[in-house]
Amino acid sequence: MLEEKNDNLPQADGLNPETETNTIVDAINSTNAEDSETSSINESNHIPMVNYDELSLDELNVELENLIKNEKITAIRDHVEGIKRSFLHKYSELIDEKRKVFLEENPDAFSTDFQYELPAKNQFNSLYNQYRDQRNSHFKSIQDQLKKNLADRNQIITELKELVDNTENYNAALKDIQQLRDRWKSAGAIPKDNYNHVWNNFHFHIERFYDQLHLDREARDMDFKNNLEQKQRIIERASLLINEPDIRKAFRELQTLHRIWKEEIGPVAKEHREEIWQNFSEITKQLHSKRELLQNEIREREENNLAKKKELIAGINEISSKEFNSHNDWQNAIKEIEALRTKFFSTGRVLAEQSEETWAEFKNVTRNFNVLKNNFYKDIKKEQQDNLVKKQALIEQAKSLAESTDYDATTPAMKKIQEDWKHVGHVPRKFSDSLWKEFKQICNSYFDRLHTERNKEMESEMVNFNSKKDYLESLKDFELTGDHKTDLDAIKKHIENWKTLGAVPQTRRHIEGKFNKVLDALFDKLSLSKKEAELVKFNNKIEHLIESNDGRRLQNETVFVQRKIEELQSEIFQLENNVQFISNAKADNPLVKEINKNIDRHRDELNLWKEKLVQLKNINKNDE
CATH class of the missing domain: 1.20.81 (Receptor-associated Protein)
Structure with missing residues (x-):
């Protein structure tokens, strides 16, 4: 609004009267120039402001979509920014809460492992980008129009200058001058930085014309008289504004009077120019002083x-x-x-x-x-009672597992129960000692049996380790025959033989890596496709995990493969988007060729990972 922009008008303290008046008038001219430029950019905002902090994320999206569809793009800036602030704050709080829950449920995970996709956020991003694109497009069209208007006004000035410089019959030129003035009034807004310079240039040549208009003094004097009367009426109206109680309203009207004085009324006779301008400037100074006092208050x-x-x-x-x-x-x-x-x-x-x-x-x-x-x-009200219920439930879980002989499945469950116990807070003091003693006794009983059993298993697994060590040594003498099927069957036979040798101790599992390196070397020599070799090696890896009954590593492998698929899909999507943004996106474009080649490579890799996922899913189905 005008009164807000005028808050930037200079303070006049310490200036001499002439400088002070010029400074005030310059500020009014500057504000009029800015208003002229931005009149078509910032629409009057009649839309009621909603308390967006009270709305949910989905409700904020609905509000944003309605604004974009039903209101002018120039009238909703404050509303959109308010929605954006509220949405991002609520979204940030939600993500922090989800991350906290994820890390509590996955104590071994890192914060960077957390991923969470919210459809409402994707919708908001799409709507906000739509708003931003429409607003940018609107501003560009406005700037283009301002530049065109500037060119039109400069053309009018050029025609005016040629008319003044090359006219001998000034009386006949009066009609042409009036047409130029009419075109000037309807030429539209221009960039504010050019406003004063362009107007001064136009006004200079208009005054030159009237100063040279001596062939028809009667016509010139009548025009001067008409202009003088109009400016005197402006001064009379301005003098009434001094007593206007609403200073803001008075100053807004004063700005309008200055614009009319400057843009719509022609020059007056030389003998009146200085006097009439001083009268108008003095009233302007008085109004500014009153306004300044109000602004200070x-x-x-x-x-x-x-x-x-x-x-x-x-x-x-x-x-x-x-x-x-x-x-x-x-x-x-x-x-x-x-x-x-x-x-x-x-x-x-x-x-x-x-x-x-x-x-x-x-x-x-x-x-x-x-x-x-x-x-x-x-x-606070339920914390200790809830903790009591949780610990009693953990004791019951531990009791149900304490006599189990399926150690591979039970041990991780017992360890998780112990870990969960640590994370449960205080219980009422009268139950604390008895609960702990009961829980500790159950856990000690189970793990004592586990250690006894594991010592027995260790002896058997060491025998398996020595067998695998010998078998690995014997593979040094194995050579490929050169026949694809014969060699592939032989390698698969070695894999089967290796599996029959059984599991090895945890501390000796490095021997599995050595065997896999030997297989990798053999596959590299074998005339298999990269994809076929990769799948055979992957199948061997999975079967080894099955043999070792390592369900957790199988699950981790499934998660890893799924992530690889998601990453490759995302990269392909991004590359395809990149092609769309290339201005000359023809098939023979070198950059497009390179991107398409990269897309094909990613798709081949994606297909390979999808086949790996199929193998994993088949394993899960068989387990079920």
């Missing part, structure tokens, strides 16, 4: 309001930083916070440049307090 009041609101925010923050351990303490704190909030809302406006920051600080400190309060009432 408003600014001082807003500065005081800012100080009060900062003090209230600090008070809320101080209360939030305290620890409250009882219901009564929290109730007293809630009453204090509510009193401070009421004072905050009843305090008037603050400085415009501080308004958004102050509101954000207020929302942040009140939100922090509410989070602490909600956490207290959500957790």
Whole structure:
């Protein structure tokens, strides 16, 4: 709005009267230039502002979509930015909560392992990009129009100059001059940086014309008289504005009067030019002085309001930083916070440049307090009783597994029970010791049996290790015959023989890696396709995991393969998008060729990983 832009008008203290007046008028001209340029960019915002912080993510998307579909793109900027702030804040809180749950459920995972895709976020990104593209397109068309208008006005100035320089019959040229002035009035807005220079240039040549208009003094004098009367009426109207009680309204009208004076009314006779301008300038100076006093009062009041609101925010923050351990303490704190909030809302406006920051600080400190309060009432009442129930349930789980002889399946479950026990908080003191003694006895009994059994297994597995060591040594003498089928069958036979030798101790599993290296070398020599060799090696790896009954590593392998598929799909999608953004995206374009070649390579790799996933899924089906 005009009154907001005029807040940037200079303060006149310390200037001599002429300089002071010129500074004020220059500021008015500058504001008129800016208003002229931006009149078609910033529409009047009649759309009611919603409290977006109260809406859910999906509701915010609906609100954003409705604004884009039903309102002018230039009228919704503040609303869109408000939706964006609220959406990103809520989304960030949701992601933090999901990440926290993920890390609690996966203690061995890193924060970077967390992935979470929210459809609402994808929808928001799409809608916001749509808004941004439409707004940028609109601004570009406006700038193009401003440049065209500037070219039109410069053309008018050129025609005017030629008319003044080359006309001998000025009386006959009056009609041409009037046509140029009419074209000037309808030429439209131009870039504000060119506004004063272009107008001064036009006005200079108009005055030259009238100064040379001596052949028909009567016509010239009538035009001068008409212009003088119009400017006198402007001065009369401006003088009435001095007594207007609404200073903002008066100053807005003064800006309009300056624009009409400058752009719509021609020159007056030389003997009146200085006097009539001084009269108008003096009224302008008086109005500016009144407005300046009002602005100083408003600014001082807003500065005081800012100080009060900062003090209230600090008070809320101080209360939030305290620890409250009882219901009564929290109730007293809630009453204090509510009193401070009421004072905050009843305090008037603050400085415009501080308004958004102050509101954000207020929302942040009140939100922090509410989070602490909600956490207290959500957790404290049931925390110890819930913990008691959890630990009793863990004891029952441990009892149900304590006599099991399926150690491979039971041991990870028992270890998880122990880990879960550590993460359960305090229970009522009267149950604490008895629960711990019972739980510890059950766990000790199971793991003592486990260690005895594992010692027996270790002896048997060491025998298997020595057998595999000997077998690996014998493979040094194995040579390929050169016949594809014969050699492939022989390699597969070695793989089967290796499997029959059984499992080895955990600390000796490096021998499996050595065997796989030998296989890799043989496959490299074998005339298999890369894909076929890769699948055979992968199948051998999976079968080894099955033989060793390592369900966790099988699951990890499945997750790894799925991630590789997702990564390759994402890379292919990105490469295909890149092709769309190439301006000359023809098939013979070298860059397009390279990208398409890269896409084909990624697709081949994707197919290989998909076949690996099929093998893993078949294993899972067989297990079921």
